[in-house]
Amino acid sequence: MALHRRILLIIGGGIAAYKSLDLIRRLRDRGFTVTPVLTPAAEQFVTPLSASALSARKVYRDLFDLTDEAEMGHIELSRDADLVVVAPATADLMAKMANGHANDLASTLLMATDKPVLIAPAMNVRMWEHPATQRNLETLRGDGIRVVGPDRGPMACGEFGFGRMAEVHEIVQAVEAALGATPRPLAGKRIIVTSGPTHEPIDPVRYIANRSSGAQGTAIAAALRDLGADVTFVTGPASVPPPDGVDIVRVETARDMRDAVLNGLPAEAGVFAAAVADWHVANAAERKMKKDGSGKAPALEFAENPDILAEVSGMAAGRPALVVGFAAETNDVVAHATAKRDRKGCDWILANDVSEGTGIMGGTENEVTLISAEGPEVWPRLGKDEVAKRLAARIAEALT
The missing domain is CATH 3.40.50.10300 (CoaB-like)
Structure with a gap:
């Protein structure tokens, strides 16, 4: 079992956000501490109460929370975890990450962190295939951001193709791999x-x-x-x-x-x-x-x-x-x-x-x-x- 087990989970605003609740549960079952951050759009799909109940942690939502920001809470949040996970990572969040925008709590945390970041993209197939999204993806990979998914399949919008968020077990495996929590028999090969x-x-x-x-x-x-x-x-x-x-x-x-x-x-x-x-x-x-x-x-x-x-x-x-x-x-x-x-x-x-x-x-x-x-x-x-x-x-x- 890895020594580092603290996850900051940023939940983006997309229909795949419902999977983030199962992700919290699965990560906790494996011994991780999960601190959720919800974007305003994410709250249209999952509630802070459900994320808090499953994580047994406070849910963070607002950059300008006076109690937290009195001690620069967004800086502490961004660096207290061992890994930052963005699931789902929407086209908007990917664009902000790739271009250095920091106008809300999620994007500010991602700019302020000095820890590894793993994203699980999820969006409509046309949005995924758009040249801007693909440029942003290449930029993020070049910046050392780990990516899991997206998968190919039917969309909630009725279209079919790449853009489905990776399944929860795939994201868990990617988290464990990022933190060295899985056996590495091929190290050095x-x-x-x-x-x-x-x-x-x-x-x-x-x-x-x-x-x-x-x-x-x-x-x-x-x-x-x-x-x-x-x-x-x-x-x-x-x-x-x-x-x-x-x-x-x-x-x-x-x-x-x-x-x-x-x-x-x-x-x-x-x-x-x-x-x-x-x-x-x-x-x-x-x-x-x-x-x-x-x-x-x-x-x-x-x-x-x-x-x-x-x-x-x-x-x-x-x-x-x-x-x-x-x-x-x-x-x-x-x-x-x-x-x-x-x-x-x-x-x-x-x-x-x-x-x-x-x-x-x-x-x-x-x-x-x-x-x-x-x-x-x-x-x-x-x-x-x-x-x-x-x-x-x-x-x-x-x-x-």
Whole structure:
């Protein structure tokens, strides 16, 4: 159990605020002391009385509370905790944090604190995808702010996409990881994780891609980070945000990804979860291709992309002790994946069935079979986060 157990919980004004009450309860069950701070908008969704009853602490609401401010209470509040958690972190709160605004109690606490900060964003999918929010997110990551979520799913407003606040158990895990309250068997181990699709240009505006969201690779990187690994996260143009607390290397093409992986070595392990294109267009046009009136499609010439998994697996010097590949198959999954493991020379292959109707590719769940020298090991269908945690635990066993 960690020595530091004091949480300052800032509750933002969004429908997800109701989850903050369960978060208080779960954190207290694990031995944390939780001091709630409600924004004025948060009080439209949860009451100070309910937050106080669940936390058994005074709830703070007003920057200009004369009793508290006589002793600069907002300064004491901001520094008395071991971790500041913002859940839900609305678009407004993120904007204030990123741009240094301090016009209410919550934003002033966030400006005045010298303690680590963890945010759990929650908002409408369009607000999440807005360029301003994404700029603010990158600024916050650059400032060292930890981020958990958001998740993908149906919204209270009826839309579907990323913007749902992370589930309470995910936030609790992120809190424990931020405070070193979880075992860290991979501390000091460097691991490379590839993720997402690659984009292979046809011309300056068109490209060949696939339906990979990058969700599984992102979850794996986060799970390895939570076990203490130093993660180099090489990601193609994924549709999910990268995890915080890892070294992010963004790439576009398979050739870019190969260079980034080789530059990231040496490492104790490599997990190659990216859906790398097998081919690229050898005669990609320098200008946008135009119709010429003939009705004929342009002739595209293809060249084979580098085989990153095979190259790393076959390295004579500097090969990671553990090399893990992925096999997305549509039929004869175990047979094809077993043959791939033998052909590539990697240690493990995680095979999954991405045939039509499974909902795996781009979905929130995965059903994998771990193939090693001992043969196939079938895992049940799990959420991608759970698959990632199971794989991270197996990697920790193999490396320690």
